[in-house]
Amino acid sequence: MSLLFVFIDGVGVGKKSEENPLATKNLKSFSYFTEADGLHDGIRPVIQKDKLYLPIDANLDVEGLPQSGTGQATLFSGQNASKIAGKHFGPFPYSTTKFLLEEVSLFHQAKQEGLSPHFLNAYPDIFFKKSAQRNRWTCTTLMTKASGIKLNRLEDVLKEKALTAEIIQNAWRESLNLDVPEITPEDASMRALNSLKEFDLVLYEYYLTDKMGHQMDRKKTDIILTILDRFLFHMIQNMSKSDTLVITSDHGNIEDLSIKTHTRNPVPLFVKGDAEPFKNASSILDITPAILDSLKKDKE
Numbered sequence: 001m002s003l004l005f006v007f008i009d010g011v012g013v014g015k016k017s018e019e020n021p022l023a024t025k026n027l028k029s030f031s032y033f034t035e036a037d038g039l040h041d042g043i044r045p046v047i048q049k050d051k052l053y054l055p056i057d058a059n060l061d062v063e064g065l066p067q068s069g070t071g072q073a074t075l076f077s078g079q080n081a082s083k084i085a086g087k088h089f090g091p092f093p094y095s096t097t098k099f100l101l102e103e104v105s106l107f108h109q110a111k112q113e114g115l116s117p118h119f120l121n122a123y124p125d126i127f128f129k130k131s132a133q134r135n136r137w138t139c140t141t142l143m144t145k146a147s148g149i150k151l152n153r154l155e156d157v158l159k160e161k162a163l164t165a166e167i168i169q170n171a172w173r174e175s176l177n178l179d180v181p182e183i184t185p186e187d188a189s190m191r192a193l194n195s196l197k198e199f200d201l202v203l204y205e206y207y208l209t210d211k212m213g214h215q216m217d218r219k220k221t222d223i224i225l226t227i228l229d230r231f232l233f234h235m236i237q238n239m240s241k242s243d244t245l246v247i248t249s250d251h252g253n254i255e256d257l258s259i260k261t262h263t264r265n266p267v268p269l270f271v272k273g274d275a276e277p278f279k280n281a282s283s284i285l286d287i288t289p290a291i292l293d294s295l296k297k298d299k300e
Contacts, residue, residue: 012252
């Protein structure tokens, strides 16, 4: 059994309204988990042996709007980064919480258990150049580097062993002038599923949801959500029965396009496969422990 962890930035459980692009049955992936019309706060939790939907807390008993730096450090360690920092902070890791990603992250803990973790995202050369110059890495890249795992580059995309952040590879060609083919969301989904044949734990990060929430552009939002939905729904339909899919977020944002800030809404937790370790999750603090429990259980 392997586990695919899809982290979607900036997705909360908001009210059912015209300003919530997630509250629609057109999103087949979210509707699969909620057994309702997309994702909104009028939907009850779904707790089954092999499928789960829960709204979970991302505020972490800290005032203010949750941010990516502390939210992701919490999500990827199981420790309350916002409490450690004394505030919500983002988008990059906060100085006093970097140790969570550098020493005790999900990837570190997985390796200690004899498991093989892998980060599926690839980054262009310009990302490495700027990050090294500033010594400023994102939460996921810092965790990956610190755990001794190779970060993917252009060659890994061309070998069909990695995915770009926007799923279909169009931005690398159109914005960076890199010679990469555009692929379908379904192609990208199969690339993610195929990686589970090589690794015990695979992480993929999607950030455009948070970006669109800040831009408050409904037309662009609907475009990226359609791509994401096709990617996830194909995954749901084609994943092995022995594998587990976990989807969650770090804070709310895109569920309310009437504002350009993050929200204090809960975030969704979706699980297909081994849902048992996740059924008592109440906040993003519980994700790393539940993932490790699921993977360790399979080794026993």
